[in-house]
Amino acid sequence: LLIEVYGAAAAWRATPKLWIGGAVTAQRMTYSAHQLDRRDPALNWGQRAEGRDTAPAGTVGVLWHPTESLRFGAAYRGGANLDASYSFTCGQRPPFGARPYICQRDQIPNGQTVPSLSGTTKFKVPDVWSVGVAYGLTETVTASVQYDHIAYSQLVDGLRNSLTVTSDPKGYRIDDADDIHFGIEALARRSSGG
Numbered sequence: 001l002l003i004e005v006y007g008a009a010a011a012w013r014a015t016p017k018l019w020i021g022g023a024v025t026a027q028r029m030t031y032s033a034h035q036l037d038r039r040d041p042a043l044n045w046g047q048r049a050e051g052r053d054t055a056p057a058g059t060v061g062v063l064w065h066p067t068e069s070l071r072f073g074a075a076y077r078g079g080a081n082l083d084a085s086y087s088f089t090c091g092q093r094p095p096f097g098a099r100p101y102i103c104q105r106d107q108i109p110n111g112q113t114v115p116s117l118s119g120t121t122k123f124k125v126p127d128v129w130s131v132g133v134a135y136g137l138t139e140t141v142t143a144s145v146q147y148d149h150i151a152y153s154q155l156v157d158g159l160r161n162s163l164t165v166t167s168d169p170k171g172y173r174i175d176d177a178d179d180i181h182f183g184i185e186a187l188a189r190r191s192s193g194g
Contacts, residue, residue: 002030003125009059017066023059027080027125045091045110051084051123069136079125079154087118124154140187148179 007025014020029051036046061075090103091110102114132146152174159172 001033004028007059017064019063019065021061021063025057025059025080026054027057027082028054029080029082029084029123029125031082031084031123045089047086047088049084049086051082053082053084053123055080055082057125071134073130073132073134075128075130077128077130079127079151082123082125083120084123085118085120087113089113122158124157126154127151140189142185144183144185146181146183148181150177150179152176 005025005027007023009021009023011019011021031049031051033049034046035048057078057080059075059077061073064072066072088100088102090100090108090112092099099110102108102117103110106114108114128151129149130146132144134142134144136142153176155174156172
């Protein structure tokens with residue numbers, strides 16, 4: 001899975017101590033996942049999921065600078081809804097020629113996909129909400145902390161399973177994540193030569 005993000009951003013100084021910013025992005029996905037039967041030397045049958053799509057998304061944020069040393073920020077970064085496809089291809093296992101039951105039942109030839117186990121779906125890039133604070137300890141040293149909430153649960157929205165016809169598999173879930181980041185920034189002073 002590879003997601004590239006291209007965009008343009010701008011900010012507006014609403015007051016002497018408040019900035020509002022935003023970005024418009026294009027998120028491009030290249031996705032490929034195969035679960036093929038290893039008993040097939042040609043590895044040409046089993047499950048496949050692939051996607052190659054680009055969709056828009058956006059980011060908004062605010063920065064508040066109440067004092068010379070203190071800054072607060074908050075941001076929302078939206079994830080794009082990208083198209084992907086999934087399929088189950090029929091095949092034959094050597095050496096005895098066993099075929100998946102659904103391929104036998106529906107008389108689907110080897111190399112052909114099972115219609116009920118193939119189709120298109122959405123891949124939702126998770127949204128992220130962030131808040132942070134930075135404090136200038138000295139003129140050259142700044143400490144910061146940032147909290148991020150990542151909506152990984154959105155990855156199962158509209159999930160399709162190429163082993164069953166179920167569109168929303170029961171018992172399958174991904175929990176959201178909460179990350180905390182700390183940082184120290186120290187600027188080096190350049191000495192002037194005489």
